[in-house]
Amino acid sequence: MKKRILFVVSSASVIGPHNRATGNLLTEVANPYQTFKKQGYDIDVYSVNGGEAPIDMVELDDELNVAFLNGEGADAMRNTKKIDQVSIAGYDAVFVPGGLAPVVDMPENVAVQNILSGMYEKGGVVSAVCHGPVALINVKLNNGSYLIDGKNVTGFSKAEEENYAKEDVPFELEDALKQRGANYSATAPWQAYVVTDGRLVTGQNPASAKGVAESVIKILEA
Template structure:
């Protein structure tokens, strides 16, 4: 879908941006089968931000079908908007990531929740998809536990995607009070082992980072910031494309 924009008194027709949400299919984790999925706040806040910007959003999951949601903070109005609009419908009817055509999208976003730790850490289709997005010059983003999907991604030159890049994700300090007994490793450690320049702020405070076309956020409070940074990149690119037309 295209739309007309005005830049420096010139009228340009540009394609509306499209965002791929890649979500977990895992609904339990750990030795006690703790219930999990994609964390609602980390779905809803970016979804509504992208939607407000006029972007088109598709949700694909690892296996396809109904994707689980960790229903926290139900009193949050943005979360309610997601559940009462088309967001929940899309989560109930996802397609498998095996069917994604990356040429259709400008950016990929991976929300957290504990689910990605289960089915995205060592998943070749997940790794291939994220590497293809990045190698194709597109934006890659993730929040909270979502960056586990990035840890083992290798680019076409053989290097880890996160190597030498400024990134964040759910910290060891946060995990200690949240799900340490449920997760098989610390996300913070994985990112550091892959050569990332990892940083974190105090537990549960917002913290999101842009490094080129890679955007990461530390925790649920960072989800909105990740979306805003992705939008900033895409809108800057749109203006640049228009100025060259």
């Protein structure tokens, strides 16, 4: 049976005290989307508020980005459904892309937490890249423990944030993951790095986006 992937994306377009323009980082949406599509998977995109989900950093020197923008992906981002309308029953994995946007509307979002915990509890794969793991920091399982407690994870590092958006984010993702008991690791800034721990897959930065999708596929095809 064809696998189904649920993308959960942010609806935020500004962040921080200076109202920095933001959105879902194109590479972190497009690279996984096109990688899953090439594998023959069905993909649905849901956002926090529904409707058009903002895209940030449109880099057209990436062939997967261009394919996404010229294909069904762009339409999917323009016409997302609201996350409180989703049933995870038919999905095999959930993926949360980064960009600064999810920092705004995901950490405290109960609907996001329910999707991620529900997917994990039913035996599905939970994945996120760059700032996307902010969606994981408050997710609890049925036994009351945090999903990431004791898990090996990565995400956008403090070293990367220092020269990117330190003045715009309310907290450091790296610190937040560690505070929840996660075993955080990272590689050199802006280099591809993916960590898989069972059915949890996280990537450090934009360069890791395609690798996260490939790791999810490896799990689903095992």
